[in-house]
Each structure stands twice: as structure tokens, then as C-alpha cells.
Amino acid sequence: MGTPPLASGVCAGGGSAVWFWMNSCTLSSPVQLISFLFWLLLATPGAWAADYKTCPTVKPDMLNVHLLPHTHDDVGWLKTVDQYYYGILNDVQHASVQYILDSVICSLLEDPTRRFIYVEMAFFSRWWKEQTNATQDTVRALVRQGRLEFVNGGWVMNDEATTHYGAIVDQMTLGLRFLQDTFGSSGRPRVAWHIDPFGHSREQASLFAQMGFDGFFLGRIDYQDKDDRKKKLKMEEVWRGSASLKPPTADLFTGVLPNNYNPPKNLCWDVLCADRPLVEDPKSPEFNAKSLQKYYRTNHIVMTMGSDFQYENANMWFKNMDKLIRLVNEQQAEGSKVHVLYSTPTCYLWELNKANLTWSVKEDDFFPYADGPHMFWTGYFSSRPALKHYERLSYNFLQVCNQLEALAGPEANMGPYGSGDSAPLNEAMAVLQHHDAVTGTARQNVVDDYARQLAAGWGPCEVLVSNALAQLSYNKQNFSFCRELNISICPVSQKSENFQVTIYNPLGRKVKHMVRLPVSEGIFFVKDPHGKTVPSNVVMLPSSYGKTSRWDLLFSASVPALGFSMYSVAKVTVRTPQxxxxxxxxxxxxxxxxxxxxxxxxxxxxxxxxxxxxxxxxxxxxxxxxxxxxxxxxxxxxxxxxxxxxxxxxxxxxxxxxxxxxxxxxxxxxxxxxxxxxxxxxxxxxxxxxxxxxxxxxxxxxxxxxxxxxxxxxxxxxxxxxxxxxxxxxxxxxxxxxxxxxxxxxxxxxxxxxxxxxxxxxxxxxxxxxxxxxxxxxxxxxxxxxxxxxxxxxxxxxxxxxxxxxxxxxxxxxxxxxxxxxxxxxxxxxxxxxxxxxxxxxxxxxxxxxxxxLAPQVVLAQGGSPYYSWAAPRTQFSGLRQDLPPQVHLLTLARWGPKKLLLRLEHQFTVTEDSGRNLSSPVTLNLQNLFRAFTITQLQETTLAANQPLSKASRLKWMTDTGPVSYPAPSKLDPTSITLNPMEIRTFVVWVQWQESS
The missing domain is CATH 2.70.98.30 (Golgi alpha-mannosidase II; domain 4)
Structure with missing residues (x-):
């Protein structure tokens, strides 16, 4: 379904030569394409620069109005992700992301001064894969010039109230990696952009700062807070995202947009808007600009020009904005001090930074959010609790899947159970972080589709986990994952007289886990990995009193760090427990x-x-x-x-x-x-x-x-x-x-x-x-x-x-x-x-x-044949040579390439949580001797989202009213001595060699 790629319509250089057909365009011949690309690369100064050098020229003695053309594309809400992308069910909501992107690219090619920003990689990556090589080259050139700019860059624009930090990091990593792989450093976003989430968390600011962002722009804050900020000129300040990390590690310049994320009144020129096209009258736009300036501290203000699923006909927008810019700027000849220009959040932020002002510091958060009296957005914290739990279970299983893919090596992907893949669940989990997904604020059919995506992602991960367990245990079994354990249903344990229970522990320390499995009535013997009988009980389920009897088998399992233990269960009698x-x-x-x-x-x-x-x-x-x-x-x-x-x-x-x-x-x-x-x-x-x-x-x-x-x-x-x-x-x-x-x-x-x-x-x-x-x-x-x-x-x-x-x-x-x-x-x-x-x-x-x-993952099997004929089955395994200290959490261990892994280690205590056990003290680890399943041959430290080397990361510096801060140079990386300070997360890309048969 959908339109042909960009290269099947017509989009020539001049305005009169642009033809829109289903909002698609292209250049009409290869010769034209080569000539056009040459012009495109030379059209603006700094065309090859990857950062602020591509920003437009401003006028220091005037009020500079930065127009920010943008679209806000929900990754599911009233329609499903697919329906939004293809433009299905437009009677529910008129929205088609593929046409938006087609149309925007055409309009950008019309005029080298035009700019546009895009956010959601869940949509853009799909559109990108459908394009011809010629179209992709054209888009790469637009990105290099800064005319098409990516902001935020996550798979989605995630919610900040109902999301776990690990899932936030994962979804941002997925989106930013796509941009890095596709566009290189020129595609790396400098600005975080959360214009629609319903309140903002302090941890989100901390994570964005650690990812290397220079600034953060918000759309929604409490109406009373916003009024107060306008009066105090605090619509922009520095947000201190952590009470433990030394400033400016978690500091992030944060601005509140003037109109949520919508256009100013009477200036909405989309097919979805009712505003009239601009006529030859510059008074209205000049008045709007001056009325906004009084709430901000510099001679720069922004106007967000776009909204939900806008720019399906980008020509309408850009034609009117062209006229707005021309009409207002013509008034400068008559003494006007207003200068309007196409811009981006990054370029606006750059001008604020150059103003060299001292900014106030915020140390709390933006919860709860209200948009009027009696209108507190605090219900979604709890809406659709079943979906919220499914999302959390899926995060747990994704980490298990990622870890076993890393520990077992390539055989996890191609093994005795077929082709295993962590990518579908990774993408589904990323979609669930969207601010209308895990929040429970989408329509029921869309919620059903979110659950479907998660379920579809579990399947390839189950194959991967089965392959990995076979590889690591030297034992091929018919593994069963019993997805309905939460409602006490598991056919293997309920119908089998004998079965094996494999418990995988995704934590970096040994755990004791009480295993509960639904069984038929009777008495069972349970043996540990060493063949010793362990205590077990059968208890009646609470829901079954007065009904048909149903039972749970209980036994305590000891599971090593980042590893598994296999227990065997045998039914010895069918009589009722005493x-x-x-x-x-x-x-x-x-x-x-x-x-x-x-x-x-x-x-x-x-x-x-x-x-x-x-x-x-x-x-x-x-x-x-x-x-x-x-x-x-x-x-x-x-x-x-x-x-x-x-x-x-x-x-x-x-x-x-x-x-x-x-x-x-x-x-x-x-x-x-x-x-x-x-x-x-x-x-x-x-x-x-x-x-x-x-x-x-x-x-x-x-x-x-x-x-x-x-x-x-x-x-x-x-x-x-x-x-x-x-x-x-x-x-x-x-x-x-x-x-x-x-x-x-x-x-x-x-x-x-x-x-x-x-x-x-x-x-x-x-x-x-x-x-x-x-x-x-x-x-x-x-x-x-x-x-x-x-x-x-x-x-x-x-x-x-x-x-x-x-x-x-x-x-x-x-x-x-x-x-x-x-x-x-x-x-x-x-x-x-x-x-x-x-x-x-x-x-x-x-x-x-x-x-x-990160609870242990329980996998059942009825027993099987050895995976390696020369090796006895391994009933217990740890991927670590020694447990991690209690302060240290293994946040990420995942495949990053053919011989590369992504590793994140986190100090999970704050500076005030010592508890008399030195838990708030720095911890030093030797990475070279940490893992048993593989040897680290090389490593590179990166920013939190792993999209740039830490040694090359550079953020804008801001002066605050709390005094100066230091910017120490990164120390030389020594894999035998990696120190973690309280609340610090360190991220590494590591090159590895897997041990023979792990």
C-alpha cells in the first residue's frame, strides 16, 4: 500500500515547475539530478558542516523571529502505527506520514532557505527504506546542509511519567543509531524535543544530557507554572537533572515553547486548518512577534509552525511562510526592528548560547501537569494497567533476550530452533514508549495493536533464547515459555509427570528466586543442578476456593549472576497434599x-x-x-x-x-x-x-x-x-x-x-x-x-x-x-x-x-538430547567470573555488530544512600576479567545513547546563577580500571571474541 517512492513524481528546481501528485516528487532525468545535486551542495555556506555552522544569518540589532516548520506525528493514538503511516481510515483522523515526508522534501528543494525538522524515527526509517538511491542521496544532502534537521531522534517521542529509564535509553539508542548509520554525524540531533508529553521528569533531562544533547524544548507545562515563568522571565533556564552527578554532567538548557507546539493564532496554513492564506498585510505577524518577546530574555523568539500530522501538502505551508517572511522583512526599510527567518530549534539554541547570559537553575520536575483549573493530567499514570504490566514484562524479557544473544554469540541467531532475532521486540518496545502508548491514552483498537506488536516481538526472541540456552547448556530441549504464568496457566507443568525448569537470572549478582508453577494435584520431587533434592510444596491457588482445585508447585531456586540453573521436577504421587x-x-x-x-x-x-x-x-x-x-x-x-x-x-x-x-x-x-x-x-x-x-x-x-x-x-x-x-x-x-x-x-x-x-x-x-x-x-x-x-x-x-x-x-x-x-x-x-x-x-x-x-526468566522443557554429543549437559552457568558489587547494575548487554557488543554499567545508588555499607562510594571494575563467555579485545567509551565516542562529545556551555562549573577532560580509558561514581552510567562499545562453545 501507499504511494510510490519519491522518485516517481516530478519536482524540478523552479517553483512553477513543481508538480504534486499524491504529494510525491522527483527530478525528471539523471542529468538534471546530477546538476541539481551539485547546486544543492553549493547553495549555502557550510554545506558539509555537521553542526551550528549551517545555521542562517540573524540580525543582532533586531528581534529575530525563528520560524520552526515541523510536524508532530504520533506513533499511534486514534489510529494504529500502520494506519498513520499509510493514511488509512482518514475518516477517523486525516493523517498520512508517508505523504508528509514526500511533500516536505519537495518543498525544501524549492528554496535553499527553507528548513524543516523531523522527530519520530519509527516513521522516518520506514519511509527511508522505501526510497530510491537517488532520493536518499538528495535527502542526505539536505541533512548535511541543516535544511532537514532531526531533533530528539528517538524511535518515538517517549512519555516521561510511565516509562522506565532503561526503556527510554533503549528507544533513544535505537533511533539515534539509525540516524548515525544513515547520515553520520550530520544526522546527529543536538536538541531534545518533547512538545507533547504530559509533564516532564527530572530523570529525562539527566538522560538527555548524558546522551550529549545541548538543549531541550518542552511544549506542555502546568498553566500556573507557565504564567509564573512569563512574569519572571523564566521560560528558559538550565535544568539540573541529578542531585548526585557533578554539574554540568546532567545539566541541560531547557526552554518552554510559547504556544505548546502549535502555530500562532491565524497563522496555521495546513490543509487541516481553517486559517485564510496570508494577504499583503504585515501588521498581524509583527504584532504577534512583539507580544511574545516580553516573555523571553534575548532578541530571539520562536514560532512553531506546524502541529499534529501537518504538512501533507507542504507547499501550502511554505508558500505562506515565504510570503510572511518577505512582507515582515520588507518593513525593515521603514524602520521595523523585526526580522523573520526559517530556522530550527538547534539554530535558535545556538543564538541563545551566544547571548552569553546567566541562567537560573531548576532542580525539581514538571509534574503534575494541568492545563486549567480542575484539569490535572494524573489519570494516565494508572490508565490501562494490563498494558503497563505487559510493557514492563516485555522490557524484562528483552533484556534476557539481549543478554543471551551477547553471551551465546552468533549461534543464538542461527541455531537448532531456527532464526532468532531480538530486533522485533526491541522495535515493539520502542514503540510502546510513545507518549500515547504505555500511557494508556490511545483508543482501544490501537492499544490492541500495541499488544499485538509486543506479542509478535516475543516470538523471535523466544527462538533466540532457546538457541542460546541450547548452546550454553550443551542440551537441546523443547523449551516452553509459558506466557500465561501470570494467570497460572502452563501446559508443560500442568500435564507432564517429569519436566525441567531453567531459570535465567539477568542481574549481575546471584539471586534466590521462589519458582511458582501451576501443576496438577499431587506431590513432586525437585532436584537442583547438582542432583540434590530441594524442599518443595504444593499449595492451592487463591482463586480456586470453592471451585475446581488448582495448585501451584513452589521451590526456591538459586541462580548465578547473568546465568541459569536447571532444576528437574518429577511427580511421585497424585494424591492431595497433606x-x-x-x-x-x-x-x-x-x-x-x-x-x-x-x-x-x-x-x-x-x-x-x-x-x-x-x-x-x-x-x-x-x-x-x-x-x-x-x-x-x-x-x-x-x-x-x-x-x-x-x-x-x-x-x-x-x-x-x-x-x-x-x-x-x-x-x-x-x-x-x-x-x-x-x-x-x-x-x-x-x-x-x-x-x-x-x-x-x-x-x-x-x-x-x-x-x-x-x-x-x-x-x-x-x-x-x-x-x-x-x-x-x-x-x-x-x-x-x-x-x-x-x-x-x-x-x-x-x-x-x-x-x-x-x-x-x-x-x-x-x-x-x-x-x-x-x-x-x-x-x-x-x-x-x-x-x-x-x-x-x-x-x-x-x-x-x-x-x-x-x-x-x-x-x-x-x-x-x-x-x-x-x-x-x-x-x-x-x-x-x-x-x-x-x-x-x-x-x-x-x-x-x-x-x-529484571526478574528471572523461567523456561520449561520435557527434556531432550544433548546439543553436543561430546559434552555432558551443563546444568548451571554464569556469564560472569564474579558477581558485580551491589552498587553496580548491568543496565545493557546487547549485540552491536558481528563481533561487537554494547555494554552499560550503572552505579545505582545516590550520594546520600550509603546505608553504612559504602554504597554511595565509587566502585572500580576490571572489565577484562569480568565476563566468562567472551574476551574483550577492544573497547570504546561512548555517550549514553552510543551514537558518538565520548572523547569527541562536546556540549554547549552555559553560565548559571549557581556559579561556575568545571569541565574536566575525559581520562584515558583503562579497561582494567573502570570507575563508577554514584548514579553514573558508563556506556561502551566492546569488540569481543567468544569462547569456544561459550
């Missing part, structure tokens, strides 16, 4: 105390209500009354104060006080040698299992919510709430994309005075992996298994939104209520609760969150 493993029956009330405990933690329950009432950390002699339960906010559909309703984006409850799902829970107690559980049933649609395993220093709460009932014709937003007597001074802490923490205060913003219009929604923040409260002595931390919205609305209280189902649209464009049905309407998830001393908390929650995000 009743002693189950104690207690469903009850509403009991007079005795009910508790579960292990050697570290005790959890006590109210025997009258069945609710959690106390958590004790016996190791540190800490106890805290904790009452946990489920509540729901009644969703607003509009009222007298505002017509704003709760929807996919917006959270707006009718009342500040939520309703309890139930004031008591029907409970059931399970106690075995390997697990202690309290099963709580709150209602027909809400239940929970609170459990403890031996050796576990946290409490696990596995909840199941849905389908949320709608019989009362009201939307509901369901929370899990923890109430304690802690005195927390209205403060709580949330993570920023899974890395550093920010302090939050009830009804407060650090940099401007808040007029609070929504006491609940206006205090909600994104929780990517953790939220905690503290009284200075104790800390209660909750680790999540997906991104959720959370808050502390009163002292000692902490809540997380687990599910939402709504009957109204919130008026932000989706035009569809958030009513999920089918499998997605019932959601199962986990919260991990830690009670610890403040001094010890970081050591516990950081390592726990690491284990939750």
Missing part, C-alpha cells in the same frame, strides 16, 4: 490474633476485619501499625465547578474521600515450610494475597481487581491505601523513571505558588517503581510492578491507583471512554512493602526494585 499445609477456613471473624512471619518480618491481621494491622521488622526491632485496604474514587463526569470529567488522561474524582471496597475481608490462611499467605476476599471483583517467603525482607501483596462493576452507572478509580500513625509533615517521595527520588509536599510546588483546585488529583504523582513515606526514623516503601499514580494525601498515608474504569471521555481528543473489557478488565499485580530504618532503606528498596524490574 492438609497440614493448609490451616484455617474462610472466616469473617476470629477472636485470636492472626499473623504470618519468617525470620525477618511479621505481619499481623485484625481478626475481626481480616485487614492488615501491623508490620514488624524483627531484624531491626521496628514495628508499625499499618492498615491496608482497597478504596475507590467516584469518577467525575462534570459538575457546577467545571465540565471536566475523569478520562484516560485526566483524574478528577467527585469527592475527596474514597469509598472502601469493603470494610472487612473474608480470609484464608495458608502456612507451609516455603510460604505463609493470608488470602483476602473483599468483594466479587477485588481480592488479595499477602505472603511471605523464607529469607524475604519484604511483604508481598498480590492483588486482583476487576472487572470493576458499573451497575451504578458511575466510573470508579480503585486504589490500594496504607494508613499508618507516622508523622510525615505532608511529605512523601516518588522515583523519577526508576532512578533518583524527588520529595513531594502536599498542596505545594517548589518553584511557584500553587492555587490548588483538585485536592486529590492535584497531589498525584507518577510512581514508576517506588514510593515511600518516612518520619525520620522509619521508612515505609512500596515497590510496584508497573507504573502507577500515587500520593500521600494525609500524614502517614500512602496510596497507589491500581485500576480505573470510566464512563466519560475527558475531552482531550480520544473521544472514547476508558471502559476496558475482556481479559484487560481484570488486573493482577503485586506491591512489595518494605519497613526499615531510614539509614538502611535505600540498600533494601534499590536492590528489590532491581529484582522486580
Amino acid at each position: 492438609a497440614s499445609s493448609l490451616s484455617g477456613k474462610s472466616r469473617k471473624s476470629r477472636s485470636h490474633v492472626l499473623s504470618i512471619e519468617n525470620e525477618y518480618i511479621r505481619a499481623t491481621f485484625n481478626s475481626d476485619t481480616g485487614l492488615l494491622m501491623m508490620i514488624e521488622n524483627m531484624e531491626q526491632t521496628l514495628s508499625l501499625p499499618v492498615k491496608q485496604g482497597f478504596f475507590w474514587y467516584s469518577a467525575n463526569i462534570g459538575d457546577e465547578e467545571s465540565s471536566q470529567a475523569s478520562g484516560a488522561y485526566i483524574f478528577r474524582p467527585k469527592h475527596s474521600k474514597p469509598m472502601p471496597v469493603s470494610r472487612w475481608a473474608e480470609i484464608h490462611l495458608v502456612k507451609t515450610a516455603l510460604v505463609q499467605e493470608v488470602h483476602q476476599n473483599f468483594s466479587s471483583w477485588c481480592s488479595q494475597v499477602i505472603r511471605l517467603y523464607p529469607g524475604q525482607r519484604h511483604l508481598e501483596l498480590e492483588w486482583m481487581v476487576g472487572p470493576i462493576p458499573m451497575q451504578d452507572f458511575g466510573g470508579k478509580e480503585v486504589i490500594s491505601r496504607f494508613d499508618t500513625p507516622m508523622k510525615t509533615k505532608g511529605e512523601f517521595y516518588t522515583d523519577s523513571n526508576g532512578r533518583e527520588f524527588l520529595k513531594r509536599r502536599h498542596d505545594y510546588r517548589p518553584t511557584w505558588k500553587l492555587n490548588q483546585t483538585e485536592p486529590v488529583a492535584g497531589n498525584y504523582y507518577p510512581v514508576n517503581t517506588r514510593i515511600y513515606i518516612s518520619d525520620g526514623h522509619m521508612q515505609l516503601t512500596v515497590v510496584t510492578d508497573r507504573s502507577q499514580g500515587g500520593s500521600s494525601l494525609k500524614d502517614g498515608s500512602l496510596e497507589l491507583m491500581v485500576h480505573r474504569r470510566l464512563l466519560a471521555d475527558d475531552g482531550r481528543g480520544v473521544e472514547e471512554a476508558l471502559i476496558e473489557s475482556g481479559a484487560a478488565s481484570t488486573v493482577r499485580g503485586r506491591h512489595f512493602v518494605l519497613l526499615s530504618s531510614v539509614s538502611d532503606a535505600a540498600a533494601r528498596h534499590r536492590l528489590l526494585a532491581e529484582e522486580v524490574v
